[in-house]
Amino acid sequence: MQLSTYFLETFGCQMNVLDSQLVEGQLRALGLRRVAIPREADLILFNTCSVRQHAEDKVLSRLGQLKHIKRDRPHTIIGLLGCMAERLREGLFELNPHLDLICGPGELDRLPELLGRVDESGKPIAAITGLQTRRLVPAERSLLDDPLETLDLSRRPLPGDSIMQSYVRVQRGCDKFCTYCVVPYTRGAERSRPPGNIVREVQTLADAGCREVTLLGQTVNSYAYREGQTPMRFADLLRLVHEVPDIDRIRFVTSYPADWDDDIFRVMRDHPRICPYLHIPAQSGSDRILKAMKRNYTADSYLRLMDTARQYVPDIALAGDFIVGFTGETDEDFAATVDLVRRVEYKQIFVFKYSPRPGTAADRSLADDIPQDVKARRNNELLAVQTAIMERQKRALVGRTVEVLVEGYSKAARRAQKDAADSNGSLDPENPTTSPLDDVAASKANQLIGRTPQDIITVFPGDAAHVGALVAVRVTDASALTLFGEIESVVSPAKMPANPGT
Numbered sequence: 001m002q003l004s005t006y007f008l009e010t011f012g013c014q015m016n017v018l019d020s021q022l023v024e025g026q027l028r029a030l031g032l033r034r035v036a037i038p039r040e041a042d043l044i045l046f047n048t049c050s051v052r053q054h055a056e057d058k059v060l061s062r063l064g065q066l067k068h069i070k071r072d073r074p075h076t077i078i079g080l081l082g083c084m085a086e087r088l089r090e091g092l093f094e095l096n097p098h099l100d101l102i103c104g105p106g107e108l109d110r111l112p113e114l115l116g117r118v119d120e121s122g123k124p125i126a127a128i129t130g131l132q133t134r135r136l137v138p139a140e141r142s143l144l145d146d147p148l149e150t151l152d153l154s155r156r157p158l159p160g161d162s163i164m165q166s167y168v169r170v171q172r173g174c175d176k177f178c179t180y181c182v183v184p185y186t187r188g189a190e191r192s193r194p195p196g197n198i199v200r201e202v203q204t205l206a207d208a209g210c211r212e213v214t215l216l217g218q219t220v221n222s223y224a225y226r227e228g229q230t231p232m233r234f235a236d237l238l239r240l241v242h243e244v245p246d247i248d249r250i251r252f253v254t255s256y257p258a259d260w261d262d263d264i265f266r267v268m269r270d271h272p273r274i275c276p277y278l279h280i281p282a283q284s285g286s287d288r289i290l291k292a293m294k295r296n297y298t299a300d301s302y303l304r305l306m307d308t309a310r311q312y313v314p315d316i317a318l319a320g321d322f323i324v325g326f327t328g329e330t331d332e333d334f335a336a337t338v339d340l341v342r343r344v345e346y347k348q349i350f351v352f353k354y355s356p357r358p359g360t361a362a363d364r365s366l367a368d369d370i371p372q373d374v375k376a377r378r379n380n381e382l383l384a385v386q387t388a389i390m391e392r393q394k395r396a397l398v399g400r401t402v403e404v405l406v407e408g409y410s411k412a413a414r415r416a417q418k419d420a421a422d423s424n425g426s427l428d429p430e431n432p433t434t435s436p437l438d439d440v441a442a443s444k445a446n447q448l449i450g451r452t453p454q455d456i457i458t459v460f461p462g463d464a465a466h467v468g469a470l471v472a473v474r475v476t477d478a479s480a481l482t483l484f485g486e487i488e489s490v491v492s493p494a495k496m497p498a499n500p501g502t
């Protein structure tokens, strides 16, 4: 049959968001149109995440719900993409007989061919790379580019959607094998993309109106590409990307502390369009736990790295990830984590309760011995410590002016606009005073949202013409997570027509 519509839902990290954008480019090239409801789609895809059990359970439950759709519309093709496909493989078909396709992250460029085969044969198909089962020789790490990236596809999920902020993958996979982590098993060995291809991609995005790129890698600072005799490191790549003139902001995530090279700080200091923001997971403040996690650094060396970051880039914002309740974590170990969080004064932290992942070293050899209630208590305690830090940091910005890239209307604004439409009001965000609704709804309806170079969410009144612009915002109030303010001036107008919607 001729597929004409698709539904795609993405779970997990930025890598998956980027994979989904590239998948959508392929589907659109086939002439498929995106729909918002699975029941209306000829093709239903979930791009999945395996990092936590909770994420997998959510996908399996959603997948189960699709049984009825398959029963009512047997021609529908149902596919599971990404890390769960790579991890759970053909076993997924046994539990989900209504599933037609599983496709690992390394096979996504083959999606059109795979869909054609499923459609023709009516039989389930599995496309799994199995990269984790073999070691790559150094030449393989450098010479291959990612087939998905080299497809000549538009990044825009739909015509008219903004590409003002775009992800650019510079590296795939990971070789670190932290004992708790499933990524090396699902995304395979570390491979760095050729720098020329990365720069060309950034230039193409800039030509299409992109203002901010985020370079993506599991351990992005470990980037290494060898061409001839001269190895190119991440600091060199940053310099090259900074030469693309029309990109206003360059970010990169996620960094791995043990591979840090101070040359990256020098590049950040000397190249103004590289944002002063560093996401660098610590995971624990206890050396004993860091060793059990096989993180290859100590709390002291991590703290020294954070000090060095601030010496080179004084206004840098630091973000970290932490796992609480890892195997054997005592009260003293946890106290060391709290101490580290207090000393670093992060801009933001992401805290996860340890959950063992099948196949990892920790799952094979260490007991998950910390009770759930203790994990939950530590999780809340660490977040409370961080919240107090963030409140203090944000209050210190009140009265200052920050530069914000305007991303669109805030969620509250979109809700207010929808409520107005649902109640037959004609709330016009361009001219809220004409609204028949009350002042509070009107003030929410013109609320814009954007981020500072330090990745701080900032909310302020404005209009659709500001979307995509760089504006100077005077901060008038703050909460732990958000700055509130007023636009002082437009630093640089939007480069492409605004799409302030969703």
Ligand code: SF4
Pocket (backbone or CB within 6 Å): 174, 175, 176, 177, 178, 181, 182, 183, 184, 218, 219, 256
């Ligand atoms: S560095 Fe460790 S935590 Fe990060 S992706 Fe690699 S194995 Fe996972």
